[in-house]
Amino acid sequence: VSVRPFAFINLPYAKRYETVLLAFIAGLSGHGLVPTAAIRDPSSRYQLDRIYELIASARYSFHDLSLMGSDRKTPRTPRLNMAFELGLAVALSRAPKANHQWFVFDTVPYRLDKALSDLGGIRARIHDRSPKGVLRALVNALGRHEHQPTFDGLLRIYADVKDAAKRIKRGYSADLFETRPFEELTVVASDAAQRHIPSLSK
Amino acid sequence: VAKVYITTPFPTPEEVAAHYGISPVRVAELKRMLEEIRAERAERAARTAKRTRVASRAKKK
Numbered sequence: 266v267s268v269r270p271f272a273f274i275n276l277p278y279a280k281r282y283e284t285v286l287l288a289f290i291a292g293l294s295g296h297g298l299v300p301t302a303a304i305r306d307p308s309s310r311y312q313l314d315r316i317y318e319l320i321a322s323a324r325y326s327f328h329d330l331s332l333m334g335s336d337r338k339t340p341r342t343p344r345l346n347m348a349f350e351l352g353l354a355v356a357l358s359r360a361p362k363a364n365h366q367w368f369v370f371d372t373v374p375y376r377l378d379k380a381l382s383d384l385g386g387i388r389a390r391i392h393d394r395s396p397k398g399v400l401r402a403l404v405n406a407l408g409r410h411e412h413q414p415t416f417d418g419l420l421r422i423y424a425d426v427k428d429a430a431k432r433i434k435r436g437y438s439a440d441l442f443e444t445r446p447f448e449e450l451t452v453v454a455s456d457a458a459q460r461h462i463p464s465l466s467k
Numbered sequence: 468v469a470k471v472y473i474t475t476p477f478p479t480p481e482e483v484a485a486h487y488g489i490s491p492v493r494v495a496e497l498k499r500m501l502e503e504i505r506a507e508r509a510e511r512a513a514r515t516a517k518r519t520r521v522a523s524r525a526k527k528k
Contacts (some may be wrong), residue, residue, distance in 0.1 A: 297477040448487040
């Protein structure tokens, strides 16, 4: 297997972000990238080591920082993992001979200027948590000179991934934020890309 | 904000599967599942189109 550009997805592992996850898998695969994520893996080593290795081996990382509130369980706590992982990506991108690029996403324009002012000057890409919104943000961030996907093509890839996710949920896992569903959906998305990007299927 | 252009070739589903350690048998199952999904979707679309045609004909009468 030749080396492929991995794209690390960093978003909240919460039910209401399932659509966002599927749209990222579809959109990144539609640009020829291989999605990776620090999806829960009970058999794995320390989570921090895994995350570091995943980001370090990825050419690109995509960080959705839109979940900023506290959860409802006592003690009410904000989720800091996403910002922490962005910090790791920024550090890696600045290391000598680094080859890593990161992108930040949010759902509220200019909010990150306040919440994470250290990023000063970096504008988050805005989406509304809908598949179209996420894909629109991705096409504004990424492009290809060869085999450029159309927006319609990305929507078709998303439709395949979404329907496959429904079947996986009915079949063996109600939770898409687990290793096997995530990995299988990346294969599905890759197959869908081959089909819905006309220049690839020639 | 600048756009990033990706120049690497598209990976095949088999290459992605190999990276994740997914067996060729499972890849074939996933591909079959996708074919079924697309066939069902096409069938649904055809049924909807037929219903629309019938309804518009009935309206004309």
